[in-house]
Amino acid sequence: MRPPISPLRLQRGIFENVCWQCTERALLQAERRTAASSARFFSKSTLSRTSAATTRSNSTAAVAVLPRHRFKTSYFVSNNLLARFNGTQVTSSPAEAAATATTASDTPAPDLLPHRRRQAARRQAEAEAAVAHNGASQTPESDAPTSTMAPDASSLLAAAAARHPADSLRRKFSSILSLSKPRLTVLVVLSAMVPYALYPVPAFLSSAATAAPSLSPLTLLFLTTGTTLCSAAANALNMLYEPDTDAKMSRTRTRPLVRRLLTTRAAVFFAIGCAVVGTVALYWGVNPTVAFLGASNIVLYAGMYTPLKRISAINTWVGAIVGGIPPLMGWAAAAGESATADGTWRELLFASDGSSLGGWLFAAILFAWQFPHFMPLSWGIREEYKAAGLKMLAWTNPARNSRVALRYSLVFVPLCLGLCAAGVTEWSFAVTSAPVNFWLVNEAVKFWRHEGHKGSAKKLFWASVWHLPVIMVLALAQKKGMWSRVWRSVAGEPIEEEELEEFFDEEE
Structure with missing residues (x-):
């Protein structure tokens, strides 16, 4: 039994005459000295090309590197010396190899250069993707709950903002914009614009080419601006209320407040500013009824829907009411311009002649659409909702979750018939x-x-994504009397006297 040999004196071939205990002790001492020093090793490819190369650092310490081919497998049957010396671990199965690679990649390496750390992170991501793919191939995709989802628009904007310098204007603008949930805000604005454009107006008060309501462009501008700001304020308040919950879900964990790209004070100022300016724009540029609906939506979304998510599954119905209010805003904006009486909320929303029925039908369409859209979406990430403590039917009562989606899908047929009858x-x-x-x-x-x-959840989700825009486009293309007025404009036919008499009778 030879005494321990100093690692600084190890030469090529000396391990052939040293017992494994002494060799292991010497190598352990070499590892301790290497970890304590600030030496930086060359890449693995360089080490494999040099059978006896010595890695030098800023200090004078050096450790001999032995070639892998100098050792035979039978010599290391009783220990893991070769695996430890080469920085790897011998495994007996691919699963153990994957686990070992993941563990090794998770270990911090402060001595590595920045580009080496990026390469290690990339290899770790590829290994995790491969493990996830292998697991998905063994379990049917539709039968296993989805553990992650693609980030939403706010998360994507926040991730893009984080790539810019901390004091750059682009980073600040992108972070603030992400508070508004851009995709959701665009949907809200569009759901208000379609009823606005479909409001029935007498022929001689409409544009012959487009048959659009005879509302001024300024009113349209104020309606769009006010609705956008009110939606942005509600979404910002929603993020302010639940940053801890957002951090627990893959779809929202990179939002700006979770990543601290913005301070809480800045988010509060943004939310309050958007709420005040949006409500004032609707009140001054449209009418008080639309302004009241916009302010009510902020209260419902941020003050009721968001807290209810932790209490009861009824939050989904409250959120559906929030989605149904913007169509009423667009309809009331058009009705306010065509009002013949005092233009109060009773005339705009509950007209005695039934002219407000179209606005309520559009509100019902948006209300019902929330369920076949959200129920399959929440089912895919039900485990994340459960872990975050959010009460959703997807995990509290999956059977009822699917029944609700089916129930509200059936009402679109009578609602579309109602638009024709109205x-x-x-x-x-x-x-x-x-x-x-x-x-x-x-x-x-x-x-x-x-x-x-x-796969039924994914198919229903994508069917709902396409359903709403197709319905809206079809309604716009088949507005009542639009094509007849276009034909009159092309053929030069005058407006029938019956329409004029009917209009003046209503005025009287």
Whole structure:
């Protein structure tokens, strides 16, 4: 039994005459000295090319590197000397190898150069993706809950802002913009603009080319601006209320307040400023009824829907009410410009002649759409909702979750018929909207039958994504009397006297 040998004197071939205990002790001493020093090693490829190369650092310490081919497998059967010396670990199965690679990549390496750390992070991400892919291939995709989802628009903007310098204007602007949840805000504005454009107006008060309501462009500008700011304020208050919850979910964990790209004070000022300016713009530029609806939406979304998510699954219905208010805002804006009486909220929202029925039908469409859209979406990330403590039917009552999605999918057929009967669209809209409505119902039936499994949740979600814009476009293309007025403009036919008499009778 030879005494321990100093690692600084190790030469090539000396291990052939040294017992494994002494060799292991010597190598352990070498590892301790290497960890304590500030030496930086060359890459693994360089070490493999030099069979006896010595890695030098800023200090005078040096450790001999032995070639892998100098040792035989039988010599190391009783110990892990070779694995420890080369920085790896011998494993007996691919699963152990993957686990070892993940553990090794998680170990911090402060002595590595920055580009080496980036390479290690990239290799770790590739290994995790490979493990996730192998696990998904063994478990049916539709039967396993989705543990992660693609980040939302706010998270993507926040991630883009984080790549810029901390004091740059672009970073600050992107971080503030991400507070508004841009995609959701755009949907809210569009849901207000479609009823605005579909409000029925007498022929001689409409543009012959487009048959759009005879509202001034300034009113349209104030409606768009006010609705955008009110939506941004509600979304910013929502993020202010639940940063801890956002940090627990893959879809929202990179939002600006979670990553501390903005201070809480800045977010509060942004939310209050948007709420005040948006409400004033709607009050002064549109009418008080629309301003009241915009302010009510902020209160419902930030003050009721957001806290209820931790208390009861009824929060989904409250959120659906929030989604149904913007169509009423657009309808009330158009009705305010065409009002013949005092223009109060009773005339704009509850007219005795039934002219306000179209606005309520559009509100019902947006209310019902929330359920076949959100129920399959929440089912895919139900485990994240559960871990975050948010009460959603997707995990509290999966059977009811699928029943609710099916129930509200069935109401689109009568709602589309109601738009035709109310004189908002032509009767052809009932025919052209039937295929897309039946498509949504068919996917909802599958979702209810399989309770989200076998890919039914994903199919229903994408059906809902396409359903709403198709319905809106079809309604715009088949507005009541639009094509007849276009034909009159092209053919030069005058407006019928019956329409004029009917209009003046209403005025009287």
